[in-house]
Amino acid sequence: MRRDLYRTLGIPRQARERDIQRAYLKLARKCHPDVNPGDRQVVVRFREIQEAYRVLVNPAARQLYDRKGQVLPPRKEGSPAREKEAASPESRGWENIIRDVFHGETAEVDTGASRGEDLHPVLEVSFQESLKGARKDIVYQREAACTVCGGRRFAPGAPVGECGDCGGSGLVRVRRGPYQVKKICPRCSGAGETSTRFCAGCGGKGRRLVTEKRSVQVPAGSDSGTIIEVPGGGQPGKRGGESGSLLVTVRVQPHPTIERRGYNLFRTVPVTLAEAAGGSTILAPTAEKKVSLKIPPGTQCGQQFRLRGKGVPLPGGSKRGDFYVTVKVRIPMVTDPGARRLLRELEKIYPENPRVRA
Ligand SMILES: [Zn+2]
Numbered sequence: 001m002r003r004d005l006y007r008t009l010g011i012p013r014q015a016r017e018r019d020i021q022r023a024y025l026k027l028a029r030k031c032h033p034d035v036n037p038g039d040r041q042v043v044v045r046f047r048e049i050q051e052a053y054r055v056l057v058n059p060a061a062r063q064l065y066d067r068k069g070q071v072l073p074p075r076k077e078g079s080p081a082r083e084k085e086a087a088s089p090e091s092r093g094w095e096n097i098i099r100d101v102f103h104g105e106t107a108e109v110d111t112g113a114s115r116g117e118d119l120h121p122v123l124e125v126s127f128q129e130s131l132k133g134a135r136k137d138i139v140y141q142r143e144a145a146c147t148v149c150g151g152r153r154f155a156p157g158a159p160v161g162e163c164g165d166c167g168g169s170g171l172v173r174v175r176r177g178p179y180q181v182k183k184i185c186p187r188c189s190g191a192g193e194t195s196t197r198f199c200a201g202c203g204g205k206g207r208r209l210v211t212e213k214r215s216v217q218v219p220a221g222s223d224s225g226t227i228i229e230v231p232g233g234g235q236p237g238k239r240g241g242e243s244g245s246l247l248v249t250v251r252v253q254p255h256p257t258i259e260r261r262g263y264n265l266f267r268t269v270p271v272t273l274a275e276a277a278g279g280s281t282i283l284a285p286t287a288e289k290k291v292s293l294k295i296p297p298g299t300q301c302g303q304q305f306r307l308r309g310k311g312v313p314l315p316g317g318s319k320r321g322d323f324y325v326t327v328k329v330r331i332p333m334v335t336d337p338g339a340r341r342l343l344r345e346l347e348k349i350y351p352e353n354p355r356v357r358a
C-alpha cells in the first residue's frame with residue numbers, strides 16, 4: 001500500500017495549491033535535516049515530504065495520483081546538478097526549500113538569515129591571575145527564545161490567524177533592481193501567522209534577555225585588552241543564522257608595586273646602606289613568587305638588575321620575558337654622635353670624592 005501523499009503533508013484532498021505550498025513550507029521547516037542534525041528518521045521524513053509536494057504541486061501529476069494512485073518518477077530534464085541536489089536533502093539549505101515552494105516565480109530569495117551579534121563583556125582579573133592564567137566565570141546577558149510563548153510571539157492561548165501582509169506564506173515580494181525578490185515577511189518574521197494578542201513576557205518579540213554564565217580560560221600572560229573568543233556565546237542568529245561570538249575583553253587590575261611593559265616586569269626594591277655598600281642577597285618578589293636577587297658590594301642607588309625569564313609568559317607558555325629590579329638605597333639620617341664617628345672612619349678607609357669625576 002502506497003503512502004497517502006495528502007496525509008504526508010497533512011492536508012485534505014481538496015486542498016488548494018497555496019495550501020499545499022504552505023503545508024510543505026511548514027513541514028520542511030520543521031523536518032529539515034539542518035534543523036535536526038544526525039537524525040536519520042528526519043531525513044526519511046523530509047524525503048517523503050519533498051516527494052509528496054513534488055507530486056501534488058504539479059496539477060497533471062496530482063490528477064494522475066488522484067485518479068489512479070500513480071506517482072511518476074521525477075522528470076529527468078533538469079540539470080544534473082539539480083538532480084543530485086534533490087537526492088541529498090542534507091545538503092540543501094533554506095534557500096532551496098523556499099525556491100522549491102515558489103519555483104519559477106522568483107529570481108532570488110532573501111531568506112533573511114543573519115548571524116547573531118557579537119557581545120563584548122569586560123572581565124576584570126587580578127595582576128596575579130593575568131600572569132598565571134585563570135579559569136573565570138563571566139556573567140552577562142544575551143537574548144534567548146521567550147519561555148512564555150516559546151518564541152512564537154503570541155500570548156498563550158490567543159487566537160492566531162493568517163498574516164495579512166504576506167497572505168500566510170511568510171514571504172513578501174519586493175523589487176530589487178530588475179528582479180522580483182521574495183523576502184521574509186517583516187511583520188510575521190516568516191511565520192505566516194499573526195495574532196491580536198502578543199505575549200506579555202517578551203512584548204511580542206519572541207525573545208527575552210536572559211542572564212548567562214560562561215566559564216572562560218584567561219591565558220597565562222594576558223594583558224589588559226586581550227580578547228578571549230567564545231564562539232556561539234553571543235546573540236542567537238536570526239532565521240537559522242549562526243550565533244554570534246562572545247568576545248571577552250580582559251582588564252587587568254594594576255599591581256601596587258609591579259609595572260608591566262610588554263612581556264617584561266619592573267619593580268623597585270629598597271635596600272639599606274649596608275646592603276648596597278657591602279653586597280647582599282635581597283628578596284624581590286614578582287607577583288607570583290618570591291625571587292631572590294644578589295646585589296654586589298658597591299651597588300648604587302638606582303642601579304637596575306635583570307632577572308632573565310622571570311617576567312610574563314609569552315603566548316605558548318615556554319618562554320617568559322624578564323624581570324627588572326631597580327634598587328633604591330635608603331640613606332639613614334645619622335644624628336647619633338657615635339654613629340657619625342663610625343661614618344667618618346668608614347670614609348677614611350674608602351677615601352673617595354665622587355665630585356672629582358663629575
Ligand atoms: Zn514571549
Ligand SMILES: [Zn+2]
Pocket residue numbers: 163164165166167168170171185186187188189190191192193
Ligand atoms: Zn507575514
